[in-house]
Amino acid sequence: MKLVAFLLPLVFLLVILIAETVTRITEGAIYEDLLQRGVAISRVVALSSGYSILSGDRLAMDSLAAETKNSAGDIEYLSIRDTEEMVLAHNLIEERGKKHAASIRVKALATFLETQAYEVVRQGKELIEFTTPIFFAGKRVGTVSLGISRDSVLAAQKDIRKSIAVAAAVFLGIALLGTFAIASFITTPVKKLSSGVNELASGAPFHPIPLRSGDELGELTMNFNRMAETILSQKNRLSxxxxxxxxxxxxxxxxxxxxxxxxxxxxxxxxxxxxxxxxxxxxxxxxxxxxxxxxxxxxxxxxxxxxxxxxxxxxxxxxxxxxxxxxxxxxxxxxxxxxxxxxxxxxxxxxxxxxxxxxxxxxxxxxxxxxxxxxxxxxxxxxxxxxxxxxxxxxxxxxxxxxxxxxxxxxxxxxxxxxxxxxxxxxxxxxxxxxxxxxxxxxxxxxxx
Ligand SMILES: [Fe+2]
Structure with a gap:
């Protein structure tokens, strides 16, 4: 029990540390993946919409905004606007022609070339917003803003946490059984040695302890059996x-x-x-x-x-x-x-x-x-x-x-x-x-x- 009491907290701590590390790495990877995806979509839209802004092709921009919005379930909004911040295309038709309403920025996340990523709150929702300037022929003609819901990231992170927690619990259960097995493996020969010593000390008939392994414990058992035989033979001689x-x-x-x-x-x-x-x-x-x-x-x-x-x-x-x-x-x-x-x-x-x-x-x-x-x-x-x-x-x-x-x-x-x-x-x-x-x-x- 002492061995189990010593090993188990160590195993428990190790499992918790591993689970926590894996969770952090996985969550970081999910977040990074989201940022990469947002930057890529935002830049593609900026590249695709430069000509349409100059040519005034509203239909192409609307189509681009709608298709981008529909391409992934977690995209909350897409806004293409000119340099005066007037919305030229938006996934919400009612936003077109209006002045762009800026989101409340909570935290700057990263900058990828000319694209900036922020944690924002927009219409009460937590989003990650990607803003990319639109250039055409070297001249800035507008801005694209893409908002991706954080809910999907949080949900994915929650799923990962749950999976890792289940895996950690299973691992802990196995570790618990393993600890008992190891403790039993180590202590059984020691207990047998101890009962052999007691038999020898009490004068009860001594039975040699069976050898189970060739390791140090096996060697100790063999030496104990030899010692016991020597003691018994000397005891008989003395008697x-x-x-x-x-x-x-x-x-x-x-x-x-x-x-x-x-x-x-x-x-x-x-x-x-x-x-x-x-x-x-x-x-x-x-x-x-x-x-x-x-x-x-x-x-x-x-x-x-x-x-x-x-x-x-x-x-x-x-x-x-x-x-x-x-x-x-x-x-x-x-x-x-x-x-x-x-x-x-x-x-x-x-x-x-x-x-x-x-x-x-x-x-x-x-x-x-x-x-x-x-x-x-x-x-x-x-x-x-x-x-x-x-x-x-x-x-x-x-x-x-x-x-x-x-x-x-x-x-x-x-x-x-x-x-x-x-x-x-x-x-x-x-x-x-x-x-x-x-x-x-x-x-x-x-x-x-
Ligand atoms: Fe007498």
């Missing part, structure tokens, strides 16, 4: 690198998680069992594959913060005192700090940080409750508690699955979400007895998700 980096970091954290589990013989394999149970529950809750993968990694990371927990607390065989409990309870925050070091692992922070929150708001570290606790954290809390209860500890023996489920039901609505606790209990009851589950296989299943 692969990022994925590889994330996988290697996750592998490192797996090793770290396994090392932490291994620090305490009683918690060996804990993280992978939690991952197995959590992913099973996630699947039952209708999570898609991507979310289950996400949950599995969060499970592997959930106790990674214990790397900072001193051995004397982690491996203590007696119950922990309040101070030790406080140190132990720092592991969700420590885990979050470790994950914060890699931007690609930030998504696991909520599950890790809040897996010891209680449904009723009495957990740690933030005493969040109900829906304030991320669902992944709530699932991990269930699996974590179940695995802890079904694993022997120095200060107590492992509970059976049935007893552990009873505990989970007992804490339904306090520690655990009632709905999730019910789903978890149903899931474990549907599974083969936990004592018979090969956690190696289970962990492999979990990791393979």
């Amino acid at each position: 692969r690198y990022a994925k590889d980096l994330e996988e290697s970091y996750i592998a490192t954290v797996r090793v770290l998680a396994a090392s932490i589990d291994a620090r305490d013989p009683y918690t060996l394999g804990h993280s992978t069992r939690v991952a197995f149970l959590s992913c099973e529950l996630g699947r039952r809750l209708g999570f898609d594959m991507e979310e289950i993968e996400h949950l599995e990694k969060a499970c592997l990371f959930h106790d990674v913060g214990k790397i900072r927990t001193p051995d004397e607390i982690l491996l203590k065989e007696k119950r922990l005192d309040p101070k030790e409990i406080g140190l132990m309870q720092r592991h969700p925050d420590d885990g979050a700090d470790i994950l914060r070091m890699a931007p690609s692992l930030h998504r696991y922070i909520p599950a890790v940080r809040y897996h010891h929150e209680w449904y009723n708001g009495t957990g740690y570290p933030e005493r969040r409750k109900d829906s304030e606790i991320p669902i992944h954290a709530q699932i991990i809390a269930l699996a974590d508690a179940f695995d802890a209860m079904t694993t022997s500890r120095p200060y107590r023996k492992a509970l059976t699955s049935g007893k552990a489920l009873e505990e989970i039901i007992r804490f339904r609505g306090t520690q655990f979400s009632p709905e999730l606790a019910d789903a978890f209990v149903r899931m474990v009851r549907d599974m083969p007895p936990m004592e018979a589950v090969d956690t190696d296989t289970a962990s492999k299943r979990g990791m393979a998700l």
Whole structure:
């Protein structure tokens, strides 16, 4: 639209200028033609009437006056008079023999040899009057005056103006369409380039822009397509690198998680069992594959913060005192700090940080409750508690699955979400007895998700 707004006034101005110039030239030509015609008629009459004046041949002069008047529709009058200004012949019979009545001269137009042309007003009509002296044998014997109506010139000029105005309007219409066509021709490839840039910027699938011409725009389009392909290929390479980096970091954290589990013989394999149970529950809750993968990694990371927990607390065989409990309870925050070091692992922070929150708001570290606790954290809390209860500890023996489920039901609505606790209990009851589950296989299943 900007291009049209710029081009259209220019085209409009050009058309107006051309129309005005053509009108002026044409009108000038019409006027000039009239002057030439008037001079020629006036001189012919002057040449033809010299002898008749001297010989007193009134009939010849009358005939000449009448024939001249009738030769063209725009001749208003013709007067032949002697040197005393007495009318000898006139197209109006009543004017003959009278003193010539001079016209009111408005403007001198031109002089052609001895003929003079004036714009005059005669009997209320605007005329162009041509006055030529009549000579015979070198002696002036009279004067011819020829009056031609200006109406015909004005009418011709009006017709010309009308025709030129119509032509200009048609030309303007064509120019308008042409301007839109040119604007579209120029802007369409630019718009396509612009939408290509937007596609590229938004990450939407990029489609190469078709080449339509071999001009500068075509070259620009071709270069843009090449640039986009380069960017996309580098982006894909970077994504692969990022994925590889994330996988290697996750592998490192797996090793770290396994090392932490291994620090305490009683918690060996804990993280992978939690991952197995959590992913099973996630699947039952209708999570898609991507979310289950996400949950599995969060499970592997959930106790990674214990790397900072001193051995004397982690491996203590007696119950922990309040101070030790406080140190132990720092592991969700420590885990979050470790994950914060890699931007690609930030998504696991909520599950890790809040897996010891209680449904009723009495957990740690933030005493969040109900829906304030991320669902992944709530699932991990269930699996974590179940695995802890079904694993022997120095200060107590492992509970059976049935007893552990009873505990989970007992804490339904306090520690655990009632709905999730019910789903978890149903899931474990549907599974083969936990004592018979090969956690190696289970962990492999979990990791393979
Ligand atoms: Fe934990």
